[in-house]
Amino acid sequence: MNLNGVNMNHRIAYRNLPQLFLKARANLMSHFRPILSRFGLTDQQWRIFRVLDERGQLEPRELCDLCQISSPSMTGVLKRMEELDLIRRCDVKGDQRRVLIGLSEQGDALMLKIAPLIDVQYQYIEQAFGSEAIDELIAALERFNEVRTEAVEQVKLD
Numbered sequence: 001m002n003l004n005g006v007n008m009n010h011r012i013a014y015r016n017l018p019q020l021f022l023k024a025r026a027n028l029m030s031h032f033r034p035i036l037s038r039f040g041l042t043d044q045q046w047r048i049f050r051v052l053d054e055r056g057q058l059e060p061r062e063l064c065d066l067c068q069i070s071s072p073s074m075t076g077v078l079k080r081m082e083e084l085d086l087i088r089r090c091d092v093k094g095d096q097r098r099v100l101i102g103l104s105e106q107g108d109a110l111m112l113k114i115a116p117l118i119d120v121q122y123q124y125i126e127q128a129f130g131s132e133a134i135d136e137l138i139a140a141l142e143r144f145n146e147v148r149t150e151a152v153e154q155v156k157l158d
Contacts, residue, residue, distance in 0.1 A: 031125060035117045039110060044069055044077050045086070049103070053111050057090065057102035086110065 029043060036046050047067040052058065055066070064074050078101060081087045086107035092098035103111060126134050 028125075031121055032118065035114060035121065039114055041114075042077075044073065045081055048077065048081065048087070048101075049107070049111060049114075052087070052101065052103050052107075053115075057100040059098060059100060063101060081107075 032046075033043070036043065041049065044067070047069065048063060051063060051066045058066070060074055060078065061071070063069070063078075064071050067074070069077065078087065082089065084106075085104050087101055088104040088107075090100045090102065092100060
């Protein structure tokens, strides 16, 4: 074993950080998915809901970045959400190429129903792990996500 707690017989000396992130995400979402399912929302739709609730109207490309959803996937998800009258599209005055996405009245009403349940679930998670641990995790993830890709040296590939 080395200082990172990794068996030195492995070819890579470091823990599989992307895999740990994915597992943590899956574990965390397992606490929220029953709520989302109850209201007929997918994980992707929920990410869009959260961002629109927090930020207001946004362009699709901004949603892609903030929700970590590819542009082709975002197109389909937004189309479905619009068909369900959960979102609305508004043209940007003076630029016919741009459109803003926002919650519709029905989407806003749905958010009002879901939000208290999500908050209670967060309280349960906080009770299980402690508010200090949750605060530390959030701070660490925010610091990690603030590091620009360019700030990390890349392996030179020939």
